Amino acid sequence: MVTQEVPCISRCIEEAHSLDEFSTSYKEVLNTSNMKKSEVSGVMAKADIKPKSIYHAKKWSDDVENLYRFQQAGYRDEVEYKQVKQVDMVECWPETGFVKKLQRRDNTFYYYDKQRECEDKEVHKVKVYVY
Numbered sequence: 001m002v003t004q005e006v007p008c009i010s011r012c013i014e015e016a017h018s019l020d021e022f023s024t025s026y027k028e029v030l031n032t033s034n035m036k037k038s039e040v041s042g043v044m045a046k047a048d049i050k051p052k053s054i055y056h057a058k059k060w061s062d063d064v065e066n067l068y069r070f071q072q073a074g075y076r077d078e079v080e081y082k083q084v085k086q087v088d089m090v091e092c093w094p095e096t097g098f099v100k101k102l103q104r105r106d107n108t109f110y111y112y113d114k115q116r117e118c119e120d121k122e123v124h125k126v127k128v129y130v131y
Contacts, residue, residue, distance in 0.1 A: 048083060051076065051129035060116070060123050066099050068118035068126045073102040073110045076129055 057064045067077055075081040078090055081102065091100045093114045102110045118126065 049079065049131055051131055053130045054127055055130070057123050057126040057128055060118060060120065062097060064123060064126050064128070065116055065118050066097075067128060068122065069099040069102065069110070069112055071126060073104050075102075076127070079129075079131070 057067070070077050070081055073081075075084065081090065082088070084105065085103060090102070092098060093100050096114050098114065098116075099112055101112070104110065
């Protein structure tokens with residue numbers, strides 16, 4: 001496993017605090033919990049991050065629905081899709097937030113409806129990746 005380290009992040013933050021250049025702590029700067037989901041996946045897509053673990057979905061949710069659509073098109077999730085296709089945004093239905101259109105690796109397109117497409121009998125097949 002390849003890990004990326006920021007060599008002088010703690011030293012740089014300490015220097016900035018001592019100079020009063022900014023008022024946020026390094027925990028706030030490095031924290032992704034206050035970012036929108038699309039911003040986090042955009043950052044992850046550019047960093048070529050690999051998942052740490054995997055499990056199968058137990059019940060349907062909006063996230064499981066979108067994962068189902070990505071996996072139908074041949075991708076793990078939104079992160080891998082953005083890495084492979086070099087796109088910043090995935091086209092979604094504004095009413096539901098579900099993925100609207102995906103381009104497969106062979107450059108054909110999958111078009112999806114506004115409504116749920118992942119049936120209950122398919123939910124257990126959806127893989128959820130943890131980063």
